[in-house]
Amino acid sequence: MTIYVRSKQVVIPGEPLARGRYEYQGPIYTVRQRLYSKVIGIVEVEDKKKITLIPLKGKYMPREGDVVIGKIVDIGLTGWTVDINSPYKAVLPVSEVLSRPTDAVKLDLSKILDIGDLIVAKILAFDYTRDPLLTIKESKLGKITKGTLVEITPVKIPRVIGKKGSMINLLKSMLNVELVIGKNGRILVVGDDPLMEAWAVMAIKKIEREAHIPGLTNRIKKFLSKVKRGK
Amino acid sequence: MNLKKPVKLLDENGLRTDGRRPDELRPLKIQVGLLKNADGSAYIELGKNKIIVAVYGPREAHPRHVVIPDRAIVRCRYHMAPFSVDERKSPGFSRREIELSKVIREALEPAIFIEEFPRTAIDIFIEVLEADGGTRTASITAASVALADAGIPLKDLVTATAIGKIEGKLVIDLNGLEDQYGEGDMPIAMMPSLGQITLLQADGRFSGEEFEEGLKMAINAIKKIYRVQKEALKRRYIEISKEVLESE
Amino acid sequence: MNDKSELIISKIKKETILSLLRKNERIDNRGLEDYRKIQITTGLIGKANGSAIVKLGDTTVITGIKIQIDRPFPDTPDRGIQIVNAELIPLASPIFEPGPPGEDDVELSRVVDRGLRSAEIIKLDELVLIPGEKVWAVFVDIYALDYGGNMIDAAALASVSAILTTKYNKAIVENGEVKITDEQIPLPIGSIPVFVTIAKIGDKLIVDPSYEEELVMDARITFVIDENDNITGIQKGNPGTFTYGELIEAKNIAIRVSKKLREHLPPVHSE
Numbered sequence: 234m235t236i237y238v239r240s241k242q243v244v245i246p247g248e249p250l251a252r253g254r255y256e257y258q259g260p261i262y263t264v265r266q267r268l269y270s271k272v273i274g275i276v277e278v279e280d281k282k283k284i285t286l287i288p289l290k291g292k293y294m295p296r297e298g299d300v301v302i303g304k305i306v307d308i309g310l311t312g313w314t315v316d317i318n319s320p321y322k323a324v325l326p327v328s329e330v331l332s333r334p335t336d337a338v339k340l341d342l343s344k345i346l347d348i349g350d351l352i353v354a355k356i357l358a359f360d361y362t363r364d365p366l367l368t369i370k371e372s373k374l375g376k377i378t379k380g381t382l383v384e385i386t387p388v389k390i391p392r393v394i395g396k397k398g399s400m401i402n403l404l405k406s407m408l409n410v411e412l413v414i415g416k417n418g419r420i421l422v423v424g425d426d427p428l429m430e431a432w433a434v435m436a437i438k439k440i441e442r443e444a445h446i447p448g449l450t451n452r453i454k455k456f457l458s459k460v461k462r463g464k
Numbered sequence: 465m466n467l468k469k470p471v472k473l474l475d476e477n478g479l480r481t482d483g484r485r486p487d488e489l490r491p492l493k494i495q496v497g498l499l500k501n502a503d504g505s506a507y508i509e510l511g512k513n514k515i516i517v518a519v520y521g522p523r524e525a526h527p528r529h530v531v532i533p534d535r536a537i538v539r540c541r542y543h544m545a546p547f548s549v550d551e552r553k554s555p556g557f558s559r560r561e562i563e564l565s566k567v568i569r570e571a572l573e574p575a576i577f578i579e580e581f582p583r584t585a586i587d588i589f590i591e592v593l594e595a596d597g598g599t600r601t602a603s604i605t606a607a608s609v610a611l612a613d614a615g616i617p618l619k620d621l622v623t624a625t626a627i628g629k630i631e632g633k634l635v636i637d638l639n640g641l642e643d644q645y646g647e648g649d650m651p652i653a654m655m656p657s658l659g660q661i662t663l664l665q666a667d668g669r670f671s672g673e674e675f676e677e678g679l680k681m682a683i684n685a686i687k688k689i690y691r692v693q694k695e696a697l698k699r700r701y702i703e704i705s706k707e708v709l710e711s712e
Numbered sequence: 713m714n715d716k717s718e719l720i721i722s723k724i725k726k727e728t729i730l731s732l733l734r735k736n737e738r739i740d741n742r743g744l745e746d747y748r749k750i751q752i753t754t755g756l757i758g759k760a761n762g763s764a765i766v767k768l769g770d771t772t773v774i775t776g777i778k779i780q781i782d783r784p785f786p787d788t789p790d791r792g793i794q795i796v797n798a799e800l801i802p803l804a805s806p807i808f809e810p811g812p813p814g815e816d817d818v819e820l821s822r823v824v825d826r827g828l829r830s831a832e833i834i835k836l837d838e839l840v841l842i843p844g845e846k847v848w849a850v851f852v853d854i855y856a857l858d859y860g861g862n863m864i865d866a867a868a869l870a871s872v873s874a875i876l877t878t879k880y881n882k883a884i885v886e887n888g889e890v891k892i893t894d895e896q897i898p899l900p901i902g903s904i905p906v907f908v909t910i911a912k913i914g915d916k917l918i919v920d921p922s923y924e925e926e927l928v929m930d931a932r933i934t935f936v937i938d939e940n941d942n943i944t945g946i947q948k949g950n951p952g953t954f955t956y957g958e959l960i961e962a963k964n965i966a967i968r969v970s971k972k973l974r975e976h977l978p979p980v981h982s983e
Contacts, residue, residue: 245697246575246612247620247657260617262577269657271577271617273697289701290615292503292522294581320522320584361582362533388615446705452712538951559818566815573951648830650946660953664933666946667826675943675963679956 240278241447243289244270250284259286275445289445293319293387293417295356295365300374302382302415303367305350308342315352318384318417321364325354329368351377353413353421373413380413380423381430385441387418392444393437399450400440407457408433432460473630473642480642482511486635489625489685494606494696496613502589504614506696508606511639512596515603517610522584536581540569542603544592564600571604571624571653571663577617586616597640598626604653604663609693621693622662623686624653627678629668634678636685650675652682656690718807721927729928733916740769740922745969747920750976752869754877762878762899764978766870769922770860772804775852775870779880779899781841781890782849792839793849796825798856798867805859823947824854824868824907827936830944832902833875839900841883841890848880850899861923864934864947868907869976875899876978901980905944906973908966909934912952917962919969933959935966939974 234253238244250261250268257263260271261284270276270286277285295301295317303323307314312326327335330345346352352367353374359365369375385393394401394414401412410424410433422433436453443449473481484490490511499505502518525531542565546552572588588611590603601624608622628638629648643649648668654661670678729739736744748769757763762777782793798821800808813821828834839848852875854867882895911921911929921929931952936945943963948954954962 243698243701245621245694246618247655248694249657262619264658269619271619272615273612273701288615290504290613292615320524320581322524386615442704443708445701446708448712452708559813559822562813562815562818563822566819567948570949570951574953655953659955661948661955661959662951662953664946664948664954664959666943667830668944669830669938670943672941672943672963672967676960679959683956 236278236281236284238276238278238284240276241445242276243273243445244276244286245273246271250276250286256283257285258283260288261286287445288388290386291388293317295319295321295323295359296416297356297359299356299416300414301354301356301367301417302377302413302419302421303352303354303417305346305348305352308346308348313342313346315354315367317354317365317367318387318415318419319365321359323354323356323365323367325352325367325369329357329366329370332370346376351382351421353377353415377413377421380421381434383420383422383434383437385418385420385437387416389441389444390414390416390418392449393420393440395450400453403450403454403457404433404436407454407461408436432457435460471641473645474633478633480630480635480639482639486633487681487685489637489688490639492689492692494609494692496609496696496700502610502614504610504612504616506606506610506613508602508609510598510602510605510637512594513592513599513602514594515590515592515599515606517591517603517606518589519586519607519610519614519616520589521586521614522581522616523587525583525585530585531583534582535578536576536584536586538569538573538576538578538586538588540565540572540588540590540607542568542590542592542600544595544599548592548595564603567663567665568600568604568607572607572611572622574660574662575608575618575620575622575655576611577619580617586611595640597638597643598651600624601626601651601653605689605693609697612697620655620657620660621690622653623656623690623693624651624663625682625685625689626651627682629670629674634674634681636681650678650682652679652686654683654686656686718805719927721924725924726928729925730914733913733918736916738918739924744916744918745965747865747969747973748922750869750973752873752976752978754873754978760874761880762874762876764870764873764877765857766866766873768860768862768866768869768920770858771856771862771866772858772860773854773856773863773866773870775854775867775874777874777878778851778853779878780849780851781846781883784840784844784847788836789844790837790840792834792836792847794825794829794834794836794852795849796821796828796852796854796871798824798854800856800859800863804856808856808859819947819949820854820863820867823864823934823945824852824871827868827905827907827945828852828871828875831905831936831938833872833904835900835902841885842888846890848883850875850878859923861926862909862920865907865909865920865973868905868936869973872904872906873978876901876904876980898980903938903940903944904974904977904980905936905938906970906977907934907936907945908969908973910962910965912954912958917958917965919965933962935963935970937967937970941967941970
C-alpha cells in the first residue's frame with residue numbers, strides 16, 4: 234500500500250496515484266491494484282485511505298435530474314432541439330412545455346420558444362443510446378428573459394457552488410444578484426444593477442481560473458470588496 | 465535510401481551534422497492550451513520542426529453514418545503547410561499525409577477511453593508549420609498533450625521518437641538531412657507509464673540485433689520526452705498558483 | 713463503409729476464436745505460425761510486362777507491371793522510377809467503397825512501396841537511359857479481387873512475383889537518341905523482400921490473420937524481411953498496442969516464417 238501523490242497536487246493522465254486497495258472517486262482507473270489518473274486534475278488524499286481526483290477540464294456529460302441552461306437551435310414538428318454545451322444535443326418535446334394536451338402540428342412552436350432563446354431545463358432521461366430528453370414543466374424552469382450568461386468549464390461548477398452553497402451565497406449577498414447554475418457550465422446572473430452582474434461574471438471567471446488553489450472563498454471575498462470599494 | 469550524400473552524417477568524433485551525439489535529442493519545447501476555440505491544443509518545437517495541434521471533442525459526430533453506437537469515433541488530420549518545406553508543397557492532401565493521418569490516429573486511439581463517449585467524435589487536427597524530419601512522431605507527442613488539455617480521459621500520454629541509422633550507426637531523433645540520406649528510419653510511439661507501444665514503422669535496413677537495440681534506445685529517449693510533456697501540462701496550473709500566491 | 717454489418721462479428725464466433733486461441737489453436741485448424749494455402753500464377757496478362765495473381769486462403773489479389781520511358785524525378789536524375797498503387801475496389805468486398813482511394817488503399821500502397829524500395833528489389837540506378845532526361849518507370853498496380861484478410865502479405869507476394877517475372881524491351885542510346893530493340897530482358901533485381909504480417913489477439917501472436925481473425929484482433933504488425941534476415945520495413949496497424957517483449961517475439965517469428973514463405977516465390981528471371 235503506497236500513495237505516490239500529495240493532496241492538492243496536479244496530476245496528468247497516466248500518472249500513477251497509488252498502489253494497493255484504496256477507496257477512490259473521480260476519473261481514476263486501476264490496473265492490477267495500481268491507481269492511475271485519467272485526466273489533468275487535482276488530487277485530494279483523505280486519511281491515507283481515500284483518493285479523490287477533481288478534473289481541471291472536461292466536457293459536460295448529461296445526467297438525469299441535472300438542471301442545465303440550454304439554447305434553442307432548431308424547431309421540429311413536435312418539439313425543439315436544444316444545445317446544452319455537451320456532445321449530445323437535447324430534445325424538448327411540446328408535451329414537456331405545455332401542460333394541456335395539444336395538437337403540436339397545429340401550433341406555431343416558434344411563438345412559444347424561438348431559435349436563439351435560452352431556457353433553464355431539467356434532464357428527464359438520458360442513457361447514451363438516444364439524445365437527452367428535457368423538461369421545463371417544473372417551477373424555476375422555463376424561458377430566460379433577463380440577466381447575463383457566463384460559460385465556464387463544466388467540471389468547475391462545484392467550485393462556483395462551494396461547500397454547502399457557500400460560494401453562491403457569498404456572491405449573492407455581496408453583489409445582490411441571483412444565480413441560476415446549470416450543471417453544463419452555464420451560469421445565469423440576474424441583478425438590478427448591470428455593474429453588479431458584470432462583477433459577478435468577473436468573480437465567476439476568477440473562480441474558474443483559480444479553482445485548484447486553496448483559499449478560494451477568501452480570495453473571492455477580498456476581490457469583491459476591492460472592486461466594490463473602487464466604485 | 466542510398467542516395468548520394470552531400471555530407472558525412474557522422475564526423476570523426478562521432479558527432480552528427482547538427483553537433484549532437486548519437487543518443488541526443490534535439491532541443492524540445494511544448495506549449496499547452498494556446499488556442500482559444502479548440503477544446504485542447506498544443507504547440508511543439510523539436511529542433512526546426514514547428515507543429516500545432518488542436519483537439520475538438522468529444523462532440524456530435526457528423527455525418528450521421530460515421531456514428532458508432534457504443535464509443536467515440538476518433539478522426540485525425542495530419543497536414544503540412546505549403547511553406548513548411550524547401551519546395552512549396554501543394555496544399556491538397558498527399559498520399560503521405562493520408563497514411564500518416566491513419567497511423568497517427570492508430571497511435572493515439574489506444575490511449576483514449578473512447579467507450580465513455582458513445583456516438584460522439586473526437587477530432588485531432590495537426591498542422592505542420594515547419595518540417596525538418598520526424599514530424600509524425602513530434603505530432604503524436606504534441607497531440608497526446610492536446611488530448612489531455614481537452615480534458616479527454618486517457619490511459620496515458622503517448623510519446624514518440626524515431627530511431628535511425630546513419631553511417632551504419634544507430635542514432636535517435638533523425639533530423640531532415642539524416643532522414644533523407646540515412647540508411648534507415650524507425651518511428652516509435654509508446655504509452656510510457658504502461659510500457660505499451662502504439663506505433664512502429666520502419667524503412668531502410670536493420671538487422672535483428674539493431675532492431676532490438678534501437679527499440680531500447682527509443683524507450684530511453686521516450687522517457688526524456690515524456691518529462692517535457694508532463695511538465696508542459698502542469699506548468700500552466702503551477703504558474704497560476706504562483707501568481708495568485710505572490711499577489712497575496 | 714458500405715455495409716457496417718459486415719464488420720461486426722457474431723459474439724459466438726468471436727468467443728470460439730478466442731477460446732481456441734487460448735489452447736493455441738485456430739478456427740481453420742492452422743498452427744499459430746502457419747500461412748493459409750498459397751497459390752501464385754504469373755504471366756497471365758499478356759499486355760502487362762509482368763503480372764501475378766495470388767490466392768492466399770480466401771484472399772485474391774492481382775498485380776500488373778507496366779514499364780515505360782519517362783522523365784526522372786528532379787531530385788533523382790540518375791535513378792529509374794518505381795510507382796506502387798493499390799486499390800481496394802468494391803468488387804472485392806462489401807466493405808470496400810467506390811470512389812477515390814481511402815486511407816486503407818493508400819496505406820497498402822505505401823507499405824508495399826517502402827518494403828520493395830528499402831530492399832531495392834528493382835535496382836533503379838540501372839534503369840537510366842539518359843541521366844536527368846530519360847529513365848525507365850516501373851508501375852506496380854495492385855488490385856484486390858476478393859478480400860479474405862491479410863491483404864498486405866498477399867499484395868506483396870503478388871507484386872514481388874510480378875516483378876521477378878517481368879520482361880521488357882531493351883533500349884539503347886545512340887547519339888543521344890533512345891532506340892527500343894526487340895530484345896526482351898528482365899528487370900535488374902537486388903534483394904528480394906518477403907512480407908510477414910502478425911496479428912495480436914489477446915496475448916497471442918498469430919501469422920497471416922484471416923478476415924474473421926482480423927475482426928477480433930487488437931493490432932497487427934508487418935515485418936519485411938530480406939534473404940539475409942534483415943528487416944527492410946515495419947508497419948504496425950490498428951488501434952492496439954504491443955509490449956517490448958511481444959515485438960521482439962514478433963520479429964523472431966517473422967524471420968522464421970519468412971524462410972518458408974520465400975519458397976513460394978517464382979525463381980528470379982523465370983517465365
